[in-house]
Every structure is written in C-alpha cells, then in structure tokens.
Amino acid sequence: MLKVLIPTIMLFPTIWLTSPKWLWTTTTAHSLLIALTSLTWLKWTSETGWTSANTYLATDPLSTPLLVLTCWLLPLMILASQNHINPGPISRQRTYIMLLTSLQTFLIMAFGATEIIMFYIMFEATLIPTLIIITRWGNQTERLNAGAYFLFYTLAGSLPLLVALLLLQQSAGTLSMLVLQYSQPLQLNPWGHTIWWAGCLIAFLVKMPLYGVHLWLPKAHVEAPVAGSMVLAAVLLKLGGYGMMRMMVMLDPLSKELAYPFIILALWGIIMTGSICLRQTDLKSLIAYSSVGHMGLVAGGILIQTPWGFSGAIILMIAHGLASSALFCLANTTYERTHSRTMVLARGLQVIFPLTAVWWFTANLANLALPPLPNLMGELMIITTLFSWSPWTILLTGLGTLITASYSLYMFLMSQRGPTPNHITGLQPFHTREHLLITLHLIPIILLVTKPELMWGWCY
Amino acid sequence: MASRLSRIWPTLSRVRLSSALGSRCVSQTPKSSASGAAVASDLQQPVSPAAQDSHGHAEVSPFEKNPDFHGFHHHDSFVDEWNMRLAFFLGISVTIVVGGTFIHYLPDHGMRQWARREAERLIKLREAEGFPLMTENYYDPSTIVLPSSGEE
Numbered sequence: 001m002l003k004v005l006i007p008t009i010m011l012f013p014t015i016w017l018t019s020p021k022w023l024w025t026t027t028t029a030h031s032l033l034i035a036l037t038s039l040t041w042l043k044w045t046s047e048t049g050w051t052s053a054n055t056y057l058a059t060d061p062l063s064t065p066l067l068v069l070t071c072w073l074l075p076l077m078i079l080a081s082q083n084h085i086n087p088g089p090i091s092r093q094r095t096y097i098m099l100l101t102s103l104q105t106f107l108i109m110a111f112g113a114t115e116i117i118m119f120y121i122m123f124e125a126t127l128i129p130t131l132i133i134i135t136r137w138g139n140q141t142e143r144l145n146a147g148a149y150f151l152f153y154t155l156a157g158s159l160p161l162l163v164a165l166l167l168l169q170q171s172a173g174t175l176s177m178l179v180l181q182y183s184q185p186l187q188l189n190p191w192g193h194t195i196w197w198a199g200c201l202i203a204f205l206v207k208m209p210l211y212g213v214h215l216w217l218p219k220a221h222v223e224a225p226v227a228g229s230m231v232l233a234a235v236l237l238k239l240g241g242y243g244m245m246r247m248m249v250m251l252d253p254l255s256k257e258l259a260y261p262f263i264i265l266a267l268w269g270i271i272m273t274g275s276i277c278l279r280q281t282d283l284k285s286l287i288a289y290s291s292v293g294h295m296g297l298v299a300g301g302i303l304i305q306t307p308w309g310f311s312g313a314i315i316l317m318i319a320h321g322l323a324s325s326a327l328f329c330l331a332n333t334t335y336e337r338t339h340s341r342t343m344v345l346a347r348g349l350q351v352i353f354p355l356t357a358v359w360w361f362t363a364n365l366a367n368l369a370l371p372p373l374p375n376l377m378g379e380l381m382i383i384t385t386l387f388s389w390s391p392w393t394i395l396l397t398g399l400g401t402l403i404t405a406s407y408s409l410y411m412f413l414m415s416q417r418g419p420t421p422n423h424i425t426g427l428q429p430f431h432t433r434e435h436l437l438i439t440l441h442l443i444p445i446i447l448l449v450t451k452p453e454l455m456w457g458w459c460y
Numbered sequence: 461m462a463s464r465l466s467r468i469w470p471t472l473s474r475v476r477l478s479s480a481l482g483s484r485c486v487s488q489t490p491k492s493s494a495s496g497a498a499v500a501s502d503l504q505q506p507v508s509p510a511a512q513d514s515h516g517h518a519e520v521s522p523f524e525k526n527p528d529f530h531g532f533h534h535h536d537s538f539v540d541e542w543n544m545r546l547a548f549f550l551g552i553s554v555t556i557v558v559g560g561t562f563i564h565y566l567p568d569h570g571m572r573q574w575a576r577r578e579a580e581r582l583i584k585l586r587e588a589e590g591f592p593l594m595t596e597n598y599y600d601p602s603t604i605v606l607p608s609s610g611e612e
Contacts, residue, residue, distance in 0.1 A: 021536060025543040032550035039559045047571045061570065072555075079547065082532060428521050431531020432544055440551050447560060453569045 001057040001112055004041075004071060007034050008108060011101045020090040024082050027097050031075040031104075038071035042454055049458060050114070050178060057112035058178075061458040065318050066242055070107045070235050072444065073325065074100060077227035079437045080329050083336060084225065085137075096137065100227055103129040107235055111242060116165055116175040119246070120158070123203075123239055127154055130220075130228060130236065138223040146219035153216040157206035164199035168250070181249045197254045200247045201262075207240030208295045210262060211269020221288035222341070226332035229284065233291050233328055234321035241295070241317050244302045245310060252305075259303040266303070267386075267396040269296040274403030278410060282341045283331045286411055287324060290367060293404060294320045297397070301382035304389055307459035312381030314457045319374040319445060323366035326441035327411075330360055333434050334415070337427045343411075348420030356430050357416045359438040366442070368408035369401065372449045 011030055018026045041052060041064045050058040059067060077100050085096050103126055110122035127150075135147035169175050172183045188196060206213045217237075221229050248255065273293040280286040294316065301313035333356070334346045350357035369376040379401065386393040448455065522529045532543035568574050586593055 021533075021539050024532065025539065025546055028543065029546050029550055032547070032555055036550075036555045036559050039555070039562060042563055042569075043566050044570050045567050047575075075547075075551065086534065429523065431529070433531030433547070436544075436547055436551065440556075443552075443556055447556070451563060451569075453572060454563070456570075458570075 001052045001054060001059065004034055004038050004067075005057070005105070005108055005112075007037065008071075008074075008101065008105050011104075012098060015094050015097050015101065020093075023090070023093060023097070024078065024086070028075055028078050031078060031101075035068075035071045035075055038068050041067055053114070056114065056118060057109065058114045059112060061456070062245060062314060063111040063242065065314060065455045065457075066235070066238055067108060067111045069238070069318055069321050070104065070111065072440075073231060073234050073321075074104045076325065076329075076437060076440055077230050079433060079440075080230060080332065081225065081227040082433065083431070096133075096227075099129040099133055100231070103133075103231060107239070110239060114177050116177060116180070116246070117169070119243065120162065120165060123207075123243065124155075124158060126236060126239065127151060130224075130232065133228040134220055134224045137225045137228070139225070140223060142219065143223040146216075146223035149216040150220040153206050153209075153213060154203070157213070158203035160199035161203040164196050167196060168200075177246060177249075183250070185250070185252070193254060194258065197251055197258055200251060201244060204240040204243040204247070205262065205299065207243070208237055208299050209240070209292060210266055210299055211272060211292060211296055212265050214269065214273070214292045217292055218285050218288040221291065221328075222282065222284045226328060226335075229288075229328040229332075230325045233287070233324040237291060237295050238317045238321060241298050241302060241313060244299070245313065248302065248305055255303070255305060259305070263300050263303045263386075263389075263393075266296040266299040267393060267400070269293065270400035271396060271403065274400055274407060277407035278403065281343060283334065283343050283346075283411070283415070284328065284341050286343075286407065287327045287331060290327075290404070290407065291320070291324050293400065294324070297379060297382050297400070300386055300393075301378075304382075304385050306385045306388075308381045308385040310459045311456045312378045312385065314378075315374050315452065315455045316378030316382065318455050319366070319378055319448070322441050322445045323363060323375060326359070326363040326438055327367060329434075329437050329441065330356070330363060333430065338424060343414045345421070346424055347414060348416070348418045349424075350416040351420045352425060352427060353430055355435065356438075359435075359442065360412060360416050362442050363438070364408045364412040366445055367411075368405040373445055374448050374452055374455065375445075377452060 007030070011027065011034070014026055014030050015023070041059050044051060044061055044064070050060045052059045078097060081096065081100075085093050106122045106125040106129070110119055110126065113119035113122060131147050131151050134150060135143050138146065165175060168180075168186060171186050172180060174180065174183075186193065186196060202213075206216075209217050217232075221232055224232060270293045273289045273296070277286050277289045277293070280289065298313045298316050298320075301309040301316070303309075331341065334349070335341055338346050340346070349360075366373050366375050369379045371377075383394070383397045383401075386397060522534050526537045526540070528537065528541070530540050530544040532547070533540040583593060
C-alpha cells in the first residue's frame with residue numbers, strides 16, 4: 001500500500017521543484033509510474049479478504065479495482081488539463097496539479113482505509129480540492145453556485161453519517177471493517193434504528209447520486225474544468241458506491257424493508273435522467289445526467305444486497321468510470337476548440353476529425369452498454385438480480401436501457417454526423433495528446449473484457 | 461463587464477491605430493504563406509494575430525510555427541516532442557503492455573479456478589465412495605449446546 005501512497009505524496013515535491021519547462025512531462029511520467037505500481041494490487045492469490053495490509057490501510061477485492069482506477073486517472077487528468085492550464089502563470093499550474101495530486105492521495109487513503117472513521121475523514125477531505133478546482137478553474141459564473149451545491153449537498157448527507165458512526169463506535173467498540181462484519185447488530189428502538197440506518201446511507205446516496213438528491217451533479221460536472229469532470233465522474237461518484245457497499249455489511253437485517261423506496265427511486269431515476277438526456281442541448285450536461293442514470297443502476301444493485309448485485313455494481317462502476325471520463329475528455333476537446341458546449345454548434349465533426357469520430361463512436365458504444373464491454377456485463381448482472389427480487393423492475397430497467405441507447409446514439413449523431421457547419425471547418429486539428437488521452441481511456445475497457453474477474457469483487 | 465471592456469478596448473484602439481497608420485500589426489508569418497493570409501482574412505474582426513484569446517492561446521494555430529505540434533507544449537518543440545514520447549512510452553508500452561502482461565500472468569485470481577478443480581475432485585471422490593455430495597449440517601449437531609426452553 002505504501003509503495004503507491006509514498007510516491008503519490010512525493011509527487012508534491014516533484015510538482016514544486018521541477019523546472020517550469022518540464023513540469024508537465026515530469027508529472028505525467030511520475031503519475032504513470034505510480035499507475036504501473038498500483039497494478040500490483042490486483043494480485044489476489046488467496047481467498048482471504050484483505051491484502052497489502054498495514055495498521056491503517058489494506059486492500060480487498062472491492063477496493064482494489066477502484067484504487068487502480070484512481071491511480072490510472074491521475075496521469076489522464078494531467079494529460080487532459082495540459083492544454084488549458086499551460087498558458088497560465090507557473091505557480092498556478094503547479095497549484096492545479098497539486099490539487100489533483102492531493103485529491104489522489106485522499107482517494108487512495110479513502111479506498112484503502114480499514115477503519116470507517118478514516119474512510120469518513122478522507123471522504124470529506126476529497127471535497128476540498130474538488131471544490132477549489134470547480135470554483136477557481138471553472139469557466140462560467142455558474143461555477144460558484146455549482147461549488148456551493150456540490151459542497152452542501154454532500155455535507156448535509158455526511159453529517160448524519162458522522163453521528164451514526166459515532167453511535168456504532170460506542171456500541172461495537174471499534175469501527176474497523178475487518179472486525180465490524182462479525183459484530184453484533186446495533187440494539188436500538190425501532191425508530192432510532194431506522195434513523196441510524198438512514199444516517200449511515202444517505203451520505204453515500206447523495207454522493208452516488210440517487211435521483212432526488214442528484215441536483216448537485218449536473219452543476220458540478222458541467223462547471224468543472226475537464227480534470228474536475230473526469231475525477232468527479234470516474235472516481236468521486238464511486239466513493240458513494242464503495243461506502244454503501246462497506247456499510248451494507250453492518251446494516252442487516254433492517255435493509256430488507258428500508259431499501260425498498262431507495263431502489264424504486266434509483267430505478268425511476270434511470271428513466272427520468274435518461275429522458276432528460278434526450279432533451280439536453282449542453283453536451284457536458286448530457287454526459288452528467290447519463291452518469292446519474294448509470295449510478296442509479298449501481299445504487300439499485302447495491303441496495304438489493306445479493307452477490308450478483310454487488311458484483312454487477314463493482315463492474316459497472318469501473319466500466320462507467322472509464323467510459324464517462326472518456327466522454328468528458330471528448331466533450332472538452334470540442335469545448336477547447338469552439339468554447340461552447342452547445343451541441344448544435346459543433347455538428348458533423350466526423351468529416352473534419354475522422355479518427356476522433358472513432359473515439360466518439362467507441363465511447364458512446366461503451367456508454368450504451370454494448371457487449372462484450374464490461375458496461376453491459378455489469379448492467380446485465382444488476383438487471384438480473386433486480387428481476388429476481390421483483391419481476392416488475394424489468395419494465396423500468398428495460399425501458400432505462402432503451403433510453404440509454406437512444407441518448408447515446410443521439411449524442412453521437414448530433415456531434416459527429418450531419419452537415420458540418422461552416423464556422424467550424426477552420427478548427428485546429430486534433431493533437432497527439434488528445435488521441436493518446438482517449439486511447440488510454442478506451443484500451444483498459446477493452447482489455448477488461450479479457451480478464452473481468454479482476455472486477456468481480458469478493459462475492460463471486 | 462469591466463473586464464470585458466478592458467479586454468475589448470486595447471484591441472479596438474489597436475485596430476484604429478493600425479488602420480490609421482495603414483499598416484497591420486501582424487506576426488512574423490511571411491505574407492506569401494497562403495494559410496497565414498487565409499487566417500487573417502477569415503477572422504471577422506480585424507484583430508492582430510498576435511492577440512491572445514481568453515485562454516492565452518495565440519489566434520494563429522500552433523501548427524504553423526511547429527507542424528509537428530503534439531499538443532503538449534506550445535512554444536518549445538523539444539519539450540513537446542519529449543513529453544509526447546514519455547507519455548506514449550510510459551502510458552502504453554510500459555503500463556498497458558508490461559502491466560497488462562503482468563496482470564495476465566497473475567496466478568489464479570481469488571482461487572476461483574482452484575475452487576472449481578477442488579469441487580470436481582471432491583465430487584468424484586464422494587460419488588466413488590457413495591457418500592452424499594454434501595451433508596445438510598455444516599456443524600456436527602451433537603457439538604451444539606442449546607439452552608433448554610423455559611430458562612431465561
């Protein structure tokens with residue numbers, strides 16, 4: 001664990017001591033080497049739960065894929081931000097990369113935490129760099145509102161979590177995940193127990209986000225700069241899913257009845273956000289709402305609490321992280337050229353950027369869950385487990401899949417096909433950096449088809 | 461509002477001055493280059509190509525100064541080239557290829573294949589000996605001590 005955490009912390013001196021000319025080269029190289037080292041976590045040779053353990057941090061098959069995704073994302077974020085941050089003053093560039101790195105450090109410690117309070121502190125700590133990135137480097141005035149929504153939605157959800165955790169600590173004597181799964185359930189009166197259950201989960205439901213408390217997401221994703229959108233979509237949403245899966249172990253047997261409204265809300269959210277996507281004019285907003293839909297399916301899979309639900313949730317989280325981040329990068333390439341996110345302004349891009357059209361096509365296919373990509377496998381597992389819980393859910397999930405396919409197709413056709421307007425024929429050609437960025441997103445998704453057991457978690 | 465005015469005003473004043481002087485404040489691109497003329501004539505406002513847009517990019521495409529621009533560093537082609545090389549080498553050749561090979565050759569992930577083999581072995585063994593494939597009780601019932609009913 002430390003073999004990745006210490007190099008990530010050492011990225012701070014790298015950022016501040018490198019000469020301005022080589023700053024981006026060095027940080028990209030350093031973070032790629034960290035990503036390489038993080039692949040050693042994927043070794044899970046025994047059936048025991050936790051590996052790479054020290055007193056405070058450990059990995060297990062749930063956190064490992066998310067940790068590797070986090071470590072992989074930092075070089076991608078640096079690559080994506082290089083163009084729009086580079087012209088600024090050097091100290092501002094260093095600050096920006098430092099914020100990304102501090103986010104990375106907190107995320108590694110959050111996913112690796114074995115004690116729930118440490119996870120909680122890191123969960124909250126990730127809010128600060130993200131808030132700074134959104135409000136300082138966002139491009140429109142709405143970024144202030146977006147930052148406020150982002151911060152206060154998550155805080156409002158997580159303060160009850162703190163109370164719930166302290167209650168659990170007092171009752172069980174420990175909050176170590178290794179021990180808590182074997183402890184006695186909390187003894188409270190029925191109302192108190194219900195509120196405690198809700199307190200444990202609401203923070204993560206807001207983070208996922210569950211439809212109903214999702215309003216912060218379109219704002220934050222749209223107003224954030226590209227690296228902010230990438231890390232939000234790829235990793236920070238998964239913090240919610242990860243937290244839920246950890247807490248679920250301790251919340252039985254109350255979850256059997258109490259999960260009902262949240263599952264229904266999540267499934268309804270897939271339909272609603274999918275329909276909203278079909279009516280969007282803003283490209284980033286479309287991708288943001290599609291994230292809400294996908295994470296609604298993940299929330300449903302987790303709340304069902306079956307092995308297939310959990311496995312499907314992890315698979316979908318990883319696959320969605322990569323696909324959604326790729327789409328945000330592609331949207332950013334359009335934004336950097338036209339300085340607009342309006343879809344009708346940048347149509348018919350296939351004619352002028354043919355290779356990029358391939359990336360748009362593949363990313364959209366991943367988004368609409370094309371087999372054999374893991375996006376479909378995760379969705380299918382969740383849909384199947386929901387069906388076995390209640391056959392009626394097939395109506396919602398089936399319709400949701402259909403709408404997902406429609407808006408992904410809509411996004412592709414609007415941006416790539418059709419006549420190319422005259423005002424964009426003079427756009428800059430695509431940079432090698434941008435092609436590399438998208439391929440580094442898409443190649444792992446395709447490679448995961450060959451070894452999906454890395455993502456199955458500890459349930460299957 | 462003020463920032464927008466302050467950005468427009470220098471450009472406006474420069475435009476008036478240049479048209480008054482009858483010369484254009486152009487960058488060093490030679491007049492003969494067709495692309496340079498096309499860029500200048502295509503622009504709606506008669507802004508000098510050396511002016512920067514809100515992101516600090518020059519209005520002239522970086523591909524003009526450096527046709528092999530890779531997108532990493534605008535002004536220094538040496539840094540741009542080496543950044544590209546390192547990013548590709550470490551990103552693809554090292555992490556994806558070497559890392560991917562490492563992952564491919566990892567031993568039995570989570571002992572799933574072992575579990576399958578062991579199950580088949582045990583089934584074969586138990587079927588040969590006539591034992592049931594699995595006993596109903598996980599623990600031996602005689603070892604479980606229950607409190608008698610009626611006690612508190």
